[in-house]
Amino acid sequence: MNAPVLTLPPHENSREEIRAKALLFADPRSQQLLAQAELVAASPVPVLIQGETGTGKELLARHLHKCSGRKGPFVAVNGAAINESLAESEFFGHEAGSFTGASGRREGWFEAAQGGTLFLDEIGDLPLALQVKLLRVLQEREVVRVGGRRPIPIDVRVVTATHVDLQSAIAAGRFREDLFYRLNIVTLSIPPLRDRTGDILPLAEHFLGHFAREHDRPQPQLSHEAAQKLLAHSWPGNIRELENTLQGAALLAGGPLIEARHLQFSRRTAPLRGGAPANDDASAEQLWQGIRQQLQELLDHPQQDLWARWEALLLQTTLSRHHFNQVHSADRLGISRHVLRTLMKRHDLLPPPPGARYGAHSQAGMLGTEPSALAALAENAYRE
């Protein structure tokens, strides 16, 4: 959601939403989520929607509103786009002259959503001072406009969404625990697209249909290889990434058939499984940017042993990639073979000598491979 605020008329029921509903829930995991959402829709209790970016959290919030039977509007606010100095008046409204620039009386978002749903996206980004006030409103079920005295009763269903782990934000002192419990009475977790692959092709069809209507041309079809490539991609940008990828592919194909080569995943989101890796300096730099971003999130996490896990992951991934060949792995990492072996020893990654059986299961587990495959890798490791 880019715009900070979007207000829909009561009971918005557009064709796009109906189509989206049918598509969003094609995979059994999505259908289970839909059933949960519909069970809680009619109750006024707050709902927290968790999911990676682009998984359709806002769409699900709208669906909850539609199924709630509430007659008021759906008002969406993006916590990350809130101007901190104006936030209080934006949320709770203000009376005329209550601060410089407040020329007239204004309703806040809570009053605008009266009788309906207030959707607060990126709730983890809400400034702490505002979190206190939000908690009070949720408890008292009334707002007082800035510069006003009169409490105004509100009947608003609050739905929040986050792509970050709020528990870690609480541990880091960036999110109030009391507010978390107040918002988290029901949690709906939207799985990432890579975990509900049954949605990928129906969504792809949907987006290609949309593209065809928009460009007034026949709907392009996916070749078998293109469909396989879509299914194999890890989709870190989820449905938004799928939508953009297909739009680009349809344009590149320029005709009725989309082939695998027309599918260009954004560099930051290079495929984890299958697909050709990008190999120029600029794309490597973008991959580093992606890693840097993920590291930021990891650093916010209370997890310990970050260095050891990082080192072990780099070693395991490189060794697996090079079939456990130490010369190639050391070369790829830019370290000597001696250093590589020291690190492997530290992480208990030295393979058993050929023929030895001990430890094979635990090592296979660490490398994500079968013990028999590990034995073959071990043979390779000692052959130089």
Ligand SMILES: Nc1ncnc2c1ncn2[C@@H]1O[C@H](COP(=O)(O)OP(=O)(O)OP(=O)(O)O)[C@@H](O)[C@H]1O
């Ligand atoms: N089932 C679906 N059918 C069609 N389009 C969908 C579906 N689910 C999501 N989308 C589209 O994917 C995009 C991302 O959806 P949405 O904005 O709801 O995700 P989000 O999780 O709220 O994203 P963010 O975390 O960035 O706020 C939107 O363009 C939305 O219309």
